[in-house]
Amino acid sequence: MEQLCKRILEEGKALNEYVLKVDSFLNHNVDPKLMYEIGTYFKEYFSARGITKIFTIESSGIAPAVMTALQMDIPMVILKKQKPNTLTEDVYQTTVHSFTKGSDYELTLLKKYISDKDKILIIDDFLANGEASLGAVRLVETAGAEVSGIGIVIEKSFQKGRKCLEEKGYDIYSLARIKKLGKDLIEFL
């Protein structure tokens, strides 16, 4: 997605070889029109698969995911990082390690919001080691549903996430694929 890559080069900042700051348009100060256009790209790529729901992980995946869900006219499910005390019914849970925060969380989904007939599109803002996406995949498959695809806004292709997911047969569509980060260096694939 040319426009996204342009914004990354103009506004993004590599803090080191692993961390890319894009807080000016994606995960703190958010550009809603760019989120809508990201939604259009995901809709066009994934539209012919009979997808019934979009899953995303709180909180930075929500903006691009809800814009995609709006254009595909299907619900979006926000997978929670802890079980809110209002979720009193049966849940699926799986432990996910966050490298950014250096801690684990319990990715949580209410059982009543997925059935074995569902075809799920997982959308997230970043793909690095793939922990979050793999966690979402585990929840979907535990429920007997299908992962129809994975949509990623920014993929750090030098980390193992894509490889782990592709080895399991999932189709990953990333709008920006980063080959290398370094001091004032952002290189795309």
Next chain:
Amino acid sequence: MEQLCKRILEEGKALNEYVLKVDSFLNHNVDPKLMYEIGTYFKEYFSARGITKIFTIESSGIAPAVMTALQMDIPMVILKKQKPNTLTEDVYQTTVHSFTKGSDYELTLLKKYISDKDKILIIDDFLANGEASLGAVRLVETAGAEVSGIGIVIEKSFQKGRKCLEEKGYDIYSLARIKKLGKDLIEFL
């Protein structure tokens, strides 16, 4: 907002006198079209005020807030509940108590995303005791900017949030105002 109140009556569940579950359309399984319509209501009510940015609090406020920002063609800022290690620059922070989780968090805003010229619309999914909205107000005013209004999807009018905010002179526009909750009872104002 009639349509919202209808969904609350049809799908909402009062767990007790304080807690209302609306996880089927607002904060877990999310209806993107309803989020868009909520955005239209907020845009129409707040449009003539020269609002420059929308602030919301991760994570359940993001979907209605980004739909409002899209229609008002202004950025949305997601106030974080903890300081991500990618936020390395100067921040404003304030401590907020969460009654739902029974713990405190540090509401965090990068200084560069607000100026004293900004006119801010705060949007959140619930208003109960007002802690989250008051925290957002503190961040805005610490930066010397103006709180032009507060948009709430569901207000629990029997709790003190509206009163606290109105006493400080803020204009609160709530799309559903709940007078009373109880066992299988949801009563609107």
